[in-house]
Amino acid sequence: MFKALYDNIRKRINLTETEFSECTSFFKSAKIRRKQFLLREGEFCKHTCFVSKGCLRSYSTDEKGNEHVIQFAIEDWWISDLYSFLTGEPATYNIDALEDSDVLLIDKNSQENLCMEIPAFERFFRLLLQNNYIANHRRITATLSATAEKRYLSLLATYPHLVERLPQHQIASYLGITPESLSRIRKNLLRKNR
């Protein structure tokens, strides 16, 4: 079960086998069934979460009750409300499962202890933070300068498997448009390609 985590970590830092088996004790594993919540808006985000199977998403809800997907996380991805996790403020996002999922959770204390024990993890978690940063960054630039169609194409190019795997209205929500609009955009693209 920890194999996926090991591979994920090794993509970013070097660890001996021994160090890795040490590190696993800082994580707890959990199952989250479809539609179950890992975090609700207003709660405190205590964990950073690694997805070893399934798919989670984070999203916010506006006054009209519309959901806006912030991030998807399938196998080999990390997810959390990093802002709440870092600051200790209440979460502004919800995190729930779109599919029955297996996850590994590490809480703030464990994260700090792990960094004490194996300093390479300082770097690892900093890199996770940076990735998150980059993602936000890209998203802001994309929303400011690209049409929905372009953003869809870019998502499709970067994560084709995601687009195939998830319901279209979730993708639409991520892109910041309605399911109807996405449906139209797709139809249009088909027409163009013929």
Add this chain to the structure above:
Amino acid sequence: MFKALYDNIRKRINLTETEFSECTSFFKSAKIRRKQFLLREGEFCKHTCFVSKGCLRSYSTDEKGNEHVIQFAIEDWWISDLYSFLTGEPATYNIDALEDSDVLLIDKNSQENLCMEIPAFERFFRLLLQNNYIANHRRITATLSATAEKRYLSLLATYPHLVERLPQHQIASYLGITPESLSRIRKNLLRKNR
């Protein structure tokens, strides 16, 4: 000249007078005249910048040549391409001055040395990072869920002085709309308030 910096730092961490005068030596001061650049897309962002007088902005340019303002920084604000600064990748933003400005610059090495010398600065820079994080976060949520009018009102409520001080087309660019649209939105709001 360092008074503004001192006040800014003291808002976040406690420093003795001695520590502060030590810390000033890590910064270099500079003047940036209106329309001059502090950073251009593609260069490496080597500095974090504190504005003690004037106003800077960061912005990206899309394929059509349109500018999209990412952030404004007037007196008492910090600005940089944090992503480039952190990762060492080339900058994706430009930073230039909207008014003749006085700034204090600290480069990456100095920042690290400063943290070694006065560990409280670890916390300080982490807080700057978090602020940036929060700003991005708010921006994403706002663009996903609020109309241009609402975003304008919210900017006006949070930073009224900014909106008064800057040319309207810069505000429009920050909001992700054209100057014409902003002009109409304002006209509309006036009508509503009468």
Add this chain to the structure above:
DNA sequence: CGATTTCATTGATCCATGTTAAGAAATGCA
């Protein structure tokens, strides 16, 4: 100071996306 550029406003028109509503297809569940 006048000349030039930048900025803000307005109107006309266009287009992308939202809204509402309905039905079809797929999926889940009893």
Add this chain to the structure above:
DNA sequence: TGCATTTCTTAACATGGATCAATGAAATCG
């Protein structure tokens, strides 16, 4: 298996914001 729910598509219409063009006002510069 069959009914209920979820998902996707389509269409008609509404709307926010973009684009284009023109004008006047304000700021900047030589």
